[in-house]
Amino acid sequence: MTYLLPLLGFCAGLYLYLTMPNTLKPRRNTARVVQLGVDRHLPRESRVSRANVSIIIPARNEEVNLQKNLPTWMTLAAKLPRHIAEVMVVDDHSEDRTTEVAAACGARTIATEDLPEGWYGKPHALMTGSTKAFGSWLLMVDADVSIEVDPFAEWLQTAIRHERYYSIQPYHQVLSWFEQASALPGAVSVLAMHAGSAPPRTHGGFGPFVLCPKKIYQHVSGHSDIRSKILENFYLAMRVGKASHIVNLLGRGYVRYRMYSSLSSLWQGWTKSLAVGATAENGVRGWLTVVWIAGLLSCWPLLFAHLLQSPLETLLLYVAQALLMQLVLRRIGSFWSLNSILFPLSALLFLILFLSSVWRVKILHSVQWKGRTMHPTKTSEEKSK
Secondary structure, eight states: OTTHHHHHHHHHHHHHHHTSOOBOOIIIIITTOOOOSHHHHSOOOSOGGGOOEEEEEEESSOHHHHHHHHHHHHHHHHHOTTTEEEEEEEEOSOSSSHHHHHHHTTOEEEEOOSOOTTOOHHHHHHHHHHHHOOSSEEEEEOTTEEEOHHHHHHHHHHHTTSOOEEEEEOEEOOOSGGGGGGHHHHHHHHHTSOSOOOTTOOOOOOSSEEEEEHHHHHHTTTTGGGTTOTTHHHHHHHHHTTTSOEEEEEOTTTEEEOOOSSHHHHHHHHHHHHHHHHTSOOHHHHHHHHHHHHHHHTHHHHHHHHTTTSHHHHHHHHHHHHHHHHHHHHHHBOOOTHHHHTHHHHHHHHHHHHHHHHIIIIISOOEEETTEEEOTTSOHHHHTO
16 A cells, blocks of 8 residues: 555556657648538638638737747748748737837737736737638737748648647746746646547647637637637637547657746746636646655655565665656656655645645736736626726
C-alpha cells in the first residue's frame, strides 16, 4: 500500500504522455485527416483549397511582443500571398504603442469599441476582428506567439485543404529563471487535453493559437456565447466539437511563444486559469491528471519514510517519475532538467499556485489580468453591481 498512490500516479502520467497531442508535422498529422462531421452540419461553400486566411492578433499593451513576433507573421504573408488575406492587429484599448508598432510592421490595425457589459477583452477583440476579416479562414493567435516561417507555411497550405478546427499549443521558450515555475502547470494544461475526436464528442482546445474556417466560427456564434469565459478558446472548441472535427497539436519546431515575461504576469496568469481549468469539462483525462499530480506529491513522504528501509524500490520509482516528467517537458518547452530531477519541488510549487488560484477564483471571485479585474464565477447580475 505504501507505493500504491505513486504507482497509480506514474501509470496515469504514462498513459497521458502516450496519448498526448501530436507534434505538428505537415505530412503526418494533416494528411491523415478525413472529411468528417462538418460537411453534414454546415453549408458547403467554394473549394477549401482556394481559401485565404485572415490572421487576427488580439493585443492589449503588446508593444514589446509585437515588435518581436509580428515580423514573422508579415514574412509569412509575403511568402504566401495567395493564402494569407491579411494580418490584422485588434487593439484592445492599449496604453502603449501597440497600434503604432503594428502599423509600422505593415499590419492592418483595428481598434475595439468600449468593452460591452459582460464581455472580457480577448473574446471581444477576437469577435471584433472576425466581423471585419476578409479571409474565409480565421487564424486567431496571441501577440506573444511567433513561428518558424518555412515549415509553418508548408503545414498551413496542407491544413486549409480540410475544413477543420485546429488548435496549437506553442512550444514554450523559457528565457528566465522564474519561468521554470510554469513547467508543471504547462505540462498539466497539455496532458489534460485530447488530441482530437470526431463529433458528436466534445473536448477543449488550446488558447494561444486557433485556425478554423470562418463559417464554422460563425456557425457557433463565435465568442458571443462565451464572452465572459477566462478559458474562452477551451469553451469555443467545446462548442465547435459538436459540429466539426477538432485537431489539437503541439507546436515544437513550428510555433513558439514566451508565455510570461515577468514574475507578476506569471503569477497572475496561472492564478486566473488553474482553478478554472480544473473545473472545465476535461472528462477522464482531467481526473487522470489529478492522479498524476497526486502521485508526484506523494513522493515527498515516500522519500523521507522509506528511502533507508527500501532504497532500491524507492529510487526506482523516483527515477521513473523523473524520466516521465522529463519526456513531457521536452515536448512542451525548453525547461531545465532540474524541474524533472527535483519534481517533488515542482509539484509543491504547482500546488501553491493552484491553491492561490482557488482562493482568487472560487473564494474572492476576482482576478487581475492586464490591468483589468475579472470575475470568473459570478453571474452577469452580480458583475453589474
